[in-house]
Amino acid sequence: MIGEVVEGATFVSRGRTVTETDVVLFASLTGDFNPQHTDAAWAAKSPFGERIAHGLLVVSYAVGLVPFDGSRIAAFRRLDKVVFKRPVRIGDTIRVEGRIARLRTADADHDTLSLDWSVKRDDDQTVLTAKIDLLWRR
Secondary structure, X not given: OOXXXXXXXXXXOOOEEOOHHHHHHHHHHXXXXXXXXXXXXXXXXXXXXXXEOXXXXXXXXXXXXXXXXXXXXXXXXEEEEEEEOOOOEOOOEEEEEEEEEEEEEOOOOEEEEEEEEEEEEOOOOEEEEEEEEEEEEO
16 A cells, blocks of 8 residues: 655555456457557567557556555546556566655545656566546545
8 A cells, every 4th residue: 555645755566467368358348459459460560569558558557556545545536647658568567656746635534646657667667657636535
């Protein structure tokens, strides 16, 4: 779990290896069968040289990797400034490094949390950055 909820607090999530099954299931669930993700022969000729994970799959995994106390999240309010910097290949392990950028009182029972995320591969390269806003129960 994220430790004390204060501005400037940082965290690092556990890792998650992206598998071929993940990519195939995500394509099936979303209908996104772009050949960059699902056609090995086509992807071999692409700038990446192989199939890569869908960007939104990586975002989805990041949400699941962050060590939140689920009972304290009242609402996921905003996903902002998402930047895809590098590909995530099948077999890459990703993790989220984050920081509580802002903490503000929303009402008598809730705060708004703004978080900065950097999703990194196992080679320490940043693959994605994003800003996240949550409504948080005190």
